[in-house]
Amino acid sequence: MKNNNYQPPKKILAKYADVLVNFALNSGKGIKEGDVVECTVPDVAKPLALELQNAILRAGGHPRIRLIPTMFTRDYFEIATDEQLTYFPENYLRSKAELLDHTIGIIAEVDPEELKGIDPHRIMLQRNSQYPYRDWLFEKERKGKFTWTAALWGTTGKAKVVGLSLEEYWNQIVKACFLDQDDPIATWKKLVADQKIIRDKLDELAIREVKVEGPDVDLTLQIGENRAWKTGYGSNIPSFEHFTSPDWRGTTGWIRFDQPLYRFGYILKDIELEFKQGRVIKAKASKGGKVLESMLKSENADRVGEFSLTDKRFSRITHVMAETLFDENIGGPHGNTHIALGMAYKDCFKGDASKVSDREWEEMGYNNSPVHTDIISTTERVVTATAGDGGKIVIYKEGSFTL
Numbered sequence: 372m373k374n375n376n377y378q379p380p381k382k383i384l385a386k387y388a389d390v391l392v393n394f395a396l397n398s399g400k401g402i403k404e405g406d407v408v409e410c411t412v413p414d415v416a417k418p419l420a421l422e423l424q425n426a427i428l429r430a431g432g433h434p435r436i437r438l439i440p441t442m443f444t445r446d447y448f449e450i451a452t453d454e455q456l457t458y459f460p461e462n463y464l465r466s467k468a469e470l471l472d473h474t475i476g477i478i479a480e481v482d483p484e485e486l487k488g489i490d491p492h493r494i495m496l497q498r499n500s501q502y503p504y505r506d507w508l509f510e511k512e513r514k515g516k517f518t519w520t521a522a523l524w525g526t527t528g529k530a531k532v533v534g535l536s537l538e539e540y541w542n543q544i545v546k547a548c549f550l551d552q553d554d555p556i557a558t559w560k561k562l563v564a565d566q567k568i569i570r571d572k573l574d575e576l577a578i579r580e581v582k583v584e585g586p587d588v589d590l591t592l593q594i595g596e597n598r599a600w601k602t603g604y605g606s607n608i609p610s611f612e613h614f615t616s617p618d619w620r621g622t623t624g625w626i627r628f629d630q631p632l633y634r635f636g637y638i639l640k641d642i643e644l645e646f647k648q649g650r651v652i653k654a655k656a657s658k659g660g661k662v663l664e665s666m667l668k669s670e671n672a673d674r675v676g677e678f679s680l681t682d683k684r685f686s687r688i689t690h691v692m693a694e695t696l697f698d699e700n701i702g703g704p705h706g707n708t709h710i711a712l713g714m715a716y717k718d719c720f721k722g723d724a725s726k727v728s729d730r731e732w733e734e735m736g737y738n739n740s741p742v743h744t745d746i747i748s749t750t751e752r753v754v755t756a757t758a759g760d761g762g763k764i765v766i767y768k769e770g771s772f773t774l
Contacts, residue, residue, distance in 0.1 A: 375530070376537070377525075377537040377541055379541055379550075381567075383545060384419050384547075386417065386550045387419060387422065387550055388423045388426040389556065389768055390555050390559065390574065390608060391475050391520055391608060392408070392426040392430055393426065393430060395608050396408070396475070396518050396669050397473070397518050398518060399563060399605050400712070402427065402430050402432045403432075403478065406431075406433070407432070407471055407472050407473075408433065408435065408471075408596060409435040409437060409467075409473070409474045410423045410424070410427075410434060410435065410436050410437065411437045411475070411476045411591050412436065412437065412439065412440060412477045413438075413478075413479035413524065414438050414441055414729045415524065416477050417490065419524060420436050421765045423596060431774055432472075434726075440479055441479070441481045442485065445485050445486060445489065448457035448486060448494065448497070449489070449549050451497075456496050456500065456542040457496060459501065459503065463682075463744070464503075465504075465507065466509065468504060468507040468508055470729055472516070472517060473520075478522070478523050478626055478694060478696060479632075480694075481526050481528050483525075483528055483633050484533055484637060484638055485636045486635060486636025487637060491662040491665035494636070494665075495665050495668070495742075498668055498742070499741040509717070512560070512718070513725045514553060518605070520574060521607050523629045523692070523697060525540045525541040525544055525628070529692065529693045533690065533691050536574050539690075541690070543692060543697070544697075544750065546687050546689045547609040547686075547700070548608055549609075549687075561608065562611075562685060563604060563615070563678055566611075566685065567602070569647045569682070570613060573613065573766070574599055574721070574760045575767075576596045576756060577760075578757065578758060578766075579758070580592060580593045580594055580756070580757045581754050581756050581757075581761060581766070582754070582756075583626070584753050584754075585750060586724070587626065587748060588748065588750075588752055589624045589625055589626075590624035591621070591623050592622050592675065593617055593618045593622065593736075594615060594617050595618030595735060595736050596719040597720060597735070598719055598721065599720060600613050600614065601712075601718065602611070602614075603700075607696055609686075609687070609699060609700055612679045612699060612700055613679065613681075613682070613687040615716075616676060616677050616717070616737060616738070617740040619649045619674040621649060621736070622675045623647055623648065623649075623675070624646060625643065625644065625653075626643070626646070627641070627643045628752050629641075629749055630749075631658075631693070632748075634666075634744060634745055635666070638659060639658060639662055639663055640659065641657035642654070642655075642746055644746075645654050645695050647769060649674055650673045650674060651712070659710055661710060664761040667712070668713070669738055669740065669742045670712055671713065672712050672713045672740050674712065674738045675712060676711045676712065676713045676716070676738045676743055677710060677715065677745070679708065679709045679710070679745075680754065680772070681700050681707045682708075682767075682770070683702035683704070683771055686700055688701045689703070690701065691710055699745050702770070704769075705751045705770045706749070706753075706770030707748060708748050710744070710745070711714055711743050711744060711745045712719075712740075712742070712743075712744045713738065713742035713744055714738060714740045714742065714743040715737040715738040717729050717732065717737055720735075733750055751769075752767070753767070753768050754767035
């Protein structure tokens with residue numbers, strides 16, 4: 372019999388909070404005494420909010436706990452006027468951005484299709500209007516004065532979508548985050564060291580472009596000069612990927628995604644994109660096509676902001692989870708590839724990002740957009756890189772890096 376009333380034991384939630392507070396934040400080093408940490412936690416995850424508060428207090432930090440009511444969002448979008456959707460309390464949010472040293476965001480969707488039937492334009496309108504606040508935090512992050520992390524709370528709604536009981540769903544979270552280990556943080560630090568070996572090899576190649584080929588993809592991405600490859604390093608728990616932000620102008624070809632996208636309160640399936648001179652020129656989906664169309668109309672959301680590969684040897688995720696945070700890190704026989712449409716990660720720059728002007732970011736092909744939407748493929752592919760010396764080398768095959 373499936374157990375759909377499951378909640379992890381307190382000791383597991385305490386380990387989860389410990390990983391988030393004392394490893395994920397501050398780039399693997401954990402918070403410092405006196406740091407202000409905001410935790411945004413849906414009400415169904417209240418037990419984890421308590422453990423986060425306690426972990427922050429024990430570390431000498433100042434917790435700011437925001438419990439978010441679930442299943443309010445549909446009413447909001449049905450009732451709110453355009454003026455209310457785009458309301459932006461600038462002074463409040465700027466002060467908040469200046470105050471916070473770190474944020475922890477817990478994902479806990481009770482109904483993956485809560486906004487089904489809501490005009491996607493209204494969702495994008497509200498989301499995009501809040502971009503300045505996110506941009507202030509990103510600017511602070513580039514100066515080394517802010518870090519963030521995101522993690523998942525298991526819900527029956529998400530478990531049902533992927534055919535698992537709630538306990539089985541939670542077992543995936545526990546295993547993926549090393550919460551079954553005596554010392555999860557020590558295990559995470561070892562993983563980071565192993566990932567760094569591959570990351571350093573990718574950086575040494577000074578890759579100009581990558582060619583991704585397989586039954587569902589024939590895509591070329593120009594990487595661009597002074598690009599660094601990154602790993603999650605705490606920003607997402609879990610994170611098993613290696614990624615960079617390419618020069619969006621050099622993307623050409625097509626790709627199909629076998630994994631659904633759970634985004635904006637909708638489920639999108641069988642997404643296929645075709646690129647020419649860096650922009651999406653054709654897009655379709657068997658489900659959620661109007662949402663995809665509306666998303667692509669957001670500023671610069673038809674350009675690639677991230678290219679990522681997950682090595683199956685690192686990933687402990689063995690089942691799809693109906694959540695990008697996990698699905699973009701799934702292992703399986705072919706690992707996974709994901710690209711993100713929209714915002715580029717400016718920390719994928721070999722240099723001091725805080726000294727680069729907006730014009731210079733644009734000249735280097737870093738995409739700027741209010742959205743960042745990861746779309747995932749777990750089918751077979753081979754990735755061939757053109758190195759800085761002009762030589763070609765297969766860097767990824769059969770779900771693993773070959774370096």
